[in-house]
Amino acid sequence: MLITKVKTKEELLPALTGRVLVIPCLGCSQSYFPLEEFNRLKDELKASGANLASEVTFDYMCREDFTERRLEIYREQIEAADTVLVFSCGVGIQTFAGLLPGKKIVSGSDTFYVPGFPGFTPSEHDCEQCGECRMGLTFGICPVTACSKGLLNGQCGGAKDGKCEVDKNMACGWQRIFERMSALKGSDKGLKEGVQVRDYKKSNI
Amino acid sequence: MIREDFTKYKLKPAKELRELVSGKDKLLVVSCNKCFKEFVSIAEPEYQEAAEIIKTAGKNISGYIPVDYLCNQYLTEKILNKYKNEIENSGAVLVIACGLGIQTVSQTVNKHVLPGADSVWQNGYHGVTLSAEKCGACGECFLTSTGGICPVVDCSKGLVNGPCGGAKNGKCEVGKHRDCAWELIYNRLEKQGRTKGFIQEAPKLRNYRRNKFKLVDEYVKLIRAKRSEGFYGGLYPVELKELASGLAIEKFPEPDIVVIPLSQHAGLACEALVKKGDKVKKGQKIGETAKSPITAPVHSSVSGEVIEIALKKHPVLPSPALSVVIKSDHKQELDASVKPAGALDSLAKEKIAEIIKDKGIVGMGGAGFPTAVKLKSPKPVDTVLINGCECEPLLNADYRVMLERSAELILGLRLIMKAAGVSKGIIALEDNKPLAAEKLKSLLQGDASITVEVVKTKYPQGAERMLIKRVLKREVPLGGLPLDVGVIVNNVGTAYAVWDAVYNGMPLIRRVLTVSGETVPKKGNFEVLVGTQLKEIVKYCGITLKSDEVLKTGGPMMGVIQPDFEAPVIKGTSGLVVVKKHDIVESGPDCIKCGRCVEICPMELKPTFYVLLAKQGKYAEMENHGVLNCIECGCCDNICAAKSSIVDIVKQAKKLIREKKK
Numbered sequence: 001m002l003i004t005k006v007k008t009k010e011e012l013l014p015a016l017t018g019r020v021l022v023i024p025c026l027g028c029s030q031s032y033f034p035l036e037e038f039n040r041l042k043d044e045l046k047a048s049g050a051n052l053a054s055e056v057t058f059d060y061m062c063r064e065d066f067t068e069r070r071l072e073i074y075r076e077q078i079e080a081a082d083t084v085l086v087f088s089c090g091v092g093i094q095t096f097a098g099l100l101p102g103k104k105i106v107s108g109s110d111t112f113y114v115p116g117f118p119g120f121t122p123s124e125h126d127c128e129q130c131g132e133c134r135m136g137l138t139f140g141i142c143p144v145t146a147c148s149k150g151l152l153n154g155q156c157g158g159a160k161d162g163k164c165e166v167d168k169n170m171a172c173g174w175q176r177i178f179e180r181m182s183a184l185k186g187s188d189k190g191l192k193e194g195v196q197v198r199d200y201k202k203s204n205i
Numbered sequence: 206m207i208r209e210d211f212t213k214y215k216l217k218p219a220k221e222l223r224e225l226v227s228g229k230d231k232l233l234v235v236s237c238n239k240c241f242k243e244f245v246s247i248a249e250p251e252y253q254e255a256a257e258i259i260k261t262a263g264k265n266i267s268g269y270i271p272v273d274y275l276c277n278q279y280l281t282e283k284i285l286n287k288y289k290n291e292i293e294n295s296g297a298v299l300v301i302a303c304g305l306g307i308q309t310v311s312q313t314v315n316k317h318v319l320p321g322a323d324s325v326w327q328n329g330y331h332g333v334t335l336s337a338e339k340c341g342a343c344g345e346c347f348l349t350s351t352g353g354i355c356p357v358v359d360c361s362k363g364l365v366n367g368p369c370g371g372a373k374n375g376k377c378e379v380g381k382h383r384d385c386a387w388e389l390i391y392n393r394l395e396k397q398g399r400t401k402g403f404i405q406e407a408p409k410l411r412n413y414r415r416n417k418f419k420l421v422d423e424y425v426k427l428i429r430a431k432r433s434e435g436f437y438g439g440l441y442p443v444e445l446k447e448l449a450s451g452l453a454i455e456k457f458p459e460p461d462i463v464v465i466p467l468s469q470h471a472g473l474a475c476e477a478l479v480k481k482g483d484k485v486k487k488g489q490k491i492g493e494t495a496k497s498p499i500t501a502p503v504h505s506s507v508s509g510e511v512i513e514i515a516l517k518k519h520p521v522l523p524s525p526a527l528s529v530v531i532k533s534d535h536k537q538e539l540d541a542s543v544k545p546a547g548a549l550d551s552l553a554k555e556k557i558a559e560i561i562k563d564k565g566i567v568g569m570g571g572a573g574f575p576t577a578v579k580l581k582s583p584k585p586v587d588t589v590l591i592n593g594c595e596c597e598p599l600l601n602a603d604y605r606v607m608l609e610r611s612a613e614l615i616l617g618l619r620l621i622m623k624a625a626g627v628s629k630g631i632i633a634l635e636d637n638k639p640l641a642a643e644k645l646k647s648l649l650q651g652d653a654s655i656t657v658e659v660v661k662t663k664y665p666q667g668a669e670r671m672l673i674k675r676v677l678k679r680e681v682p683l684g685g686l687p688l689d690v691g692v693i694v695n696n697v698g699t700a701y702a703v704w705d706a707v708y709n710g711m712p713l714i715r716r717v718l719t720v721s722g723e724t725v726p727k728k729g730n731f732e733v734l735v736g737t738q739l740k741e742i743v744k745y746c747g748i749t750l751k752s753d754e755v756l757k758t759g760g761p762m763m764g765v766i767q768p769d770f771e772a773p774v775i776k777g778t779s780g781l782v783v784v785k786k787h788d789i790v791e792s793g794p795d796c797i798k799c800g801r802c803v804e805i806c807p808m809e810l811k812p813t814f815y816v817l818l819a820k821q822g823k824y825a826e827m828e829n830h831g832v833l834n835c836i837e838c839g840c841c842d843n844i845c846a847a848k849s850s851i852v853d854i855v856k857q858a859k860k861l862i863r864e865k866k867k
Binding site: 005007015035060063066073089090091093094096097098101102103104105106107109110111112124125126127128129130131132133134135136139140141142145148167169170180183184186 | 217225276303304305307308309310311312315316317318319320322323324340341342343344345346347348349350352353354355393396397399418419420421422424425429443753846848
């Protein structure tokens with residue numbers, strides 16, 4: 001699951017040479033594409049002299065066989081274009097570019113990371129797939145993702161009023177763990193027994 | 206390439222599991238059906254394995270709860286609520302799921318939650334489907350200048366300004382099995398003749414602060430709020446209502462020939478009351494049956510001569526249906542029965558109900574349930590709800606009726622309320638129709654018996670169940686009817702038709718429908734005679750289909766594809782729309798188990814299973830998974846990342862299950 005944000009006119013304009021084909025990927029469609037901003041940006045680009053010659057819509061660009069088929073359908077438009085301006089997440093753009101290695105591809109959007117696994121619901125919870133789940137010690141709150149520093153052995157001490165020093169909008173993960181432990185009348189014995197060291201190799205299967 | 210065998214987590218090793226459960230007993234195990242695994246079986250082997258390990262460690266398992274898509278908080282909370290006692294009495298809860306599932310459970314239950322599995326990283330993380338491509342979601346896409354190869358994730362050092370110089374023979378110095386991303390980038394740019402420009406570009410710095418917690422957090426909250434807005438699930442499709450919303454209702458010219466099917470409603474088909482060669486008049490009853498109470502008569506929409514009674518194409522039924530074909534004499538002579546019956550105040554309750562039955566009035570939203578049957582509710586009813594949501598994209602017929610025929614519509618509602626013996630009426634419409642809402646409200650000023658409810662736009666708001674939940678906060682039981690919660694729901698068109706029947710004596714022989722679509726030359730909202738063949742409308746509106754387009758009767762989401770234009774307009778035809786083909790890819794897996802259909806199903810079903818079970822022919826199991834409760838709204842079809850036609854699968858399964866029961 002991802003969230004994309006369209007780039008600014010200033011950033012895109014220098015890259016848009018010749019006839020430009022615009023392709024928005026509406027795959028994670030419905031609620032996940034910034035349609036309004038996309039339309040506004042197109043108007044701005046046109047007003048600034050970019051030659052947005054045509055536009056075709058893709059969906060689930062990340063699925064190679066869908067994309068291949070669409071390339072077939074829109075062959076004419078693609079061949080006629082000097083530059084293809086793609087609005088999709090990084091996976092989609094790479095899939096597209098991989099199938100058309102000879103074409104100049106411009107990525108129209110930036111991709112942001114959203115908690116929750118691929119394809120499913122955006123979630124308040126996050127999981128980094130570290131491959132060594134420790135939530136048994138931390139009462140079901142993940143220190144790898146809930147602590148902005150990913151500390152495994154307790155708080156850094158920088159939090160103020162329960163908020164993280166890295167980003168004040170974020171709650172301190174270790175305070176949450178402590179509060180939950182107190183609520184469950186749990187014990188921190190397991191945590192204190194040894195120092196937790198992350199094995200990065202585990203996530204590298 | 207698409208991979209099907211991704212697994213999000215793996216069971217912890219036996220030694221670790223034993224350590225985990227030490228000091229705990231009476232373990233309640235919650236396991237998740239994995240998404241993105243090869244979808245061949247619903248059963249999960251991990252539980253058996255874990256159970257063995259736990260037992261050999263001398264611990265007891267107090268219960269086992271398998272849940273699909275454990276990370277779906279709304280559904281998971283509902284399921285776990287059913288097991289309150291088991292959870293309360295357990296020593297600890299062991300969750301076999303990815304980190305999301307574990308955290309969802311730990312937030313829901315007030316118990317020590319133990320993770321029974323470790324999550325595993327996959328590529329294609331953010332896309333919906335699994336792929337070989339990776340995206341680091343850095344928030345400042347560099348792909349433009351690198352020929353579409355990502356330096357952030359494909360270069361093991363994440364360098365954004367060029368190679369480190371350590372690569373040998375095109376392989377990375379960090380791991381010899383991986384390609385040097387910068388060499389790949391260079392090769393691709395060379396192919397495109399862009400190397401020179403690239404070298405001259407200014408150095409780039411990564412701005413790690415771009416990935417802001419707040420931005421993402423707000424987005425997540427927004428999406429989640431939208432998802433549960435009013436009712437669970439649903440979609441926000443691009444509506445394109447503006448294509449035809451400003452066009453006033455126009456009378457469609459009377460065709461030379463009308464084809465009137467004897468079955469235009471839910472229930473038993475009519476028997477013809479006329480024969481070939483008979484002269485008929487406009488509004489004359491030409492079909493009826495006394496064999497079942499659930500039926501509605503049909504009437505001639507023109508005056509002229511019956512030229513044929515034969516099996517003809519039907520817009521909804523899969524096989525041809527018996528229809529009366531009438532050649533119009535264009536004299537529009539009215540039948541003697543077409544005359545005003547009286548006014549709201551002068552007519553008795555029973556008389557109104559009788560007129561509604563006699564004039565063949567049915568639900569005009571699409572299902573075509575006879576309105577008279579709804580009025581004879583065996584259960585107490587307190588509210589009549591007029592459904593003006595029209596949540597389907599493109600359609601505007603109901604909107605135009607609400608706007609242009611508001612007074613008649615309100616009178617129609619009053620007639621239905623009187624016939625049903627109900628004192629409360631509601632007209633519900635979505636907030637994308639402010640003009641209609643304003644008009645209705647101004648006409649109803651100072652009237653406490655009828656209220657206008659404006660609800661937030663969301664598909665499928667117009668489904669009875671969703672609307673009742675939203676407006677009246679009542680939950681229609683699964684498999685039940687609105688009557689079960691004391692509500693009669695009628696479409697806007699139906700209420701207008703009731704007015705027409707009582708005040709003009711006109712049976713249901715005409716209706717307003719929207720003709721729209723981005724490529725339709727003459728869009729509009731037309732009042733069309735029932736029986737008008739689609740080809741007449743296609744010709745009149747200048748429709749020519751492109752190779753990737755189809756014509757549908759109804760709306761884009763639930764409408765029926767019309768392969769040719771022979772079928773006629775019937776009482777329930779709310780629109781004629783030209784839409785892009787739902788392209789189905791024959792190759793590749795038909796379900797990648799991404800779970801998006803589960804996420805958006807407003808009936809809270811799990812459409813993903815239907816794809817698998819139908820393939821295996823397990824229809825009884827499909828029934829256990831609630832397939833008969835599906836309202837065929839098309840949300841799952843619309844969002845399916847594997848492009849399966851889930852609704853077709855469901856329709857087929859329903860048919861087979863019902864046939865078996867007979």
